[in-house]
Amino acid sequence: MDPRSEVVLRQQQFLSGKLLLINAPADHLSHELSKNLDVSIWTWNFADHQYFEQQQFDTHFSVEFPKTDIDQVIIFVPKSKELLSYILHVVASHLKQGQSIFLVGEKKGGVERAAKQLQPLGKNLKLDSARHCQLWQCILEKTDTLKPLQNWVKTYSLQINQTQLHICALPGVFSQNHLDVGTAILLPYLNNIKSGKLADFGCGAGVISAYLAKLNSKNEIYALDVDAFALCSTEMTFHRNGLNLEQLHIQAVTGIHDAPQQLDAIVSNPPFHQGIHTDYAASEGLCKQAKKHVTLNGELWIVANRFLNYALLIEQQFGCCNVLADQQGFKVLYAQAS
Template identity: 65%
Template sequence: MDAKSEVILRQTAYVKGHVLLINAPIDDLTEALGNSVSACFWTWNYAEYQQHLAQQKQSYFGIEFPQQAYDQIIIFIPKAKELLAYLLHQVASHMAAGTPIFLVGEKKGGIERAAKQMSSYGETLKLDSARHCQLWQTTLSETVAAKPLSAWVKKYTIQVNDQQLNICALPGVFSQSHLDQGTAVLLPYLKQVRSGKLADFGCGAGVISCYLAKLNPANIIYAADVDAFALKSTELTFDLNQLTSQLELLPVTGIDSLPTRLHAIVSNPPFHQGIQTHYAASEALCLQSKAHLKRGGELWIVANRFLNYPVLIEQAFKHCTVKADQSGFKVLYATA
């Protein structure tokens, strides 16, 4: 059982009725809460959504507040405070005054800061502190006016060689307000990528996808990510750059979800999941991507210099070329 769920179970007297669990961990919390609680999940993590469905739990995947009637809301705080601001606003703009809202999270994950964010929506009280976590409650003081999605989008412009990219990014998406260093190292080399059907694994705000689309109007880009906020950001980026006809959005649970017979897979692979470091998806990309490529298809990865991805790529492809080694990052290349 996740420690955050254990804290909720210490205070089950407060939890009742039809409850929306937002960003909840995958564990046995709902079973432990018993028949007094009818639970529904809202997640933007496609892998977690698939696990919910496999467990026959009611679950919604996406960035929009699930349209149902709820008695209570429990938010497991996300890493990004901007994303929590979005979630709190979604709750406050859809729920009636007097609705109990619970906030739970780890101390090292910023629960006390998160509680201060929630306090603007009503009087806030700490209910419990245990397992290095805290549980807070507020009663919604009023329903607030909903903001359009555009109010949550950050935009910035990138110049890559002779191409200008206009990027849109929603809260919680990697490198929301600026180009990250790893992608900056990779982008100048992407002129060398084969044309055709290309996958951007871990597409984020769509920087790599957008550049690949601009390089050749015949390219079809499979923008793949586990995160619904990333997928929507990429869609907005393609809309802004008038490239929508080249985009195939692809929610994925991992490398297995990619199509086969691709001409290239390009990635600045993520290795964080919440506040934890998590390498499994990126390591699987190195080891299994060859099966998704045509003969002669290419793998392009940028990664922190200290990671052992070259060794893994060599295991799968029998070779790995270091195209660049700068600013703490390596651009890695292999062909199927």
């Protein structure tokens, strides 16, 4: 069991009524909690959502607070400070004065910093410090009026060749404030991509998806991500650029195995983090399974850190992998199915 969940179990005498677990890890915590509690889950991670569904829990995959009455919440601290600010605001706009917000996280995951973000909402008490984690309780004194999701979007503009894009990114989404180096290196090469049915695996704020849509209005774009905030950001980016939403297919996935079949190309700046931890499963899975999802002569375009040996994994599947660029610590890799 996740150490954060173990700390919650140690102090479950403080829990009562309708309890919402926010950003909870996919473990057995919900089974171990008292049967007197009415437990539901809010997550924006599709893999976690599927796990909780299989366990037959009341789980909500969304960027917004569930439409249900809640007495208490436990927030598992996310990596992003901005995302926590959004969550605290949403929670404070749904709970009543006197109700409790619990905050749990790893010390190396920034729980002490997160506890400071909790302070303006009410009286705070550290309930436990164990397993390299901390559990805090805030008795809510200051409620809030819910702001529209649009108020939390950050925008920036970029120019690739002759194409200008305006990017919209919600809190917690990769590269929320500016274009990341890897994607910047990849984008100019995509002018040569095969047109048709294209997937952007790990779409983030929709930079690649929007660029592919701009390149050819007939391209059919599948924006794939595990994160609800990323999928929502991609849709917002399409709106912001006046792109045809009929070109865009938003799809929550747990990995490349959930992607459509018969794609003309897959493009990715693949993710390698799960929360605060490094996790190469999704990106390595992409390299190993992409060929199953493309047509004959279908393409794979990837940008990745130079030190990651993805070229070998791709070559084992496609027979050949070309390094199109090697700069600023990143490689652009290309392969074609035969």
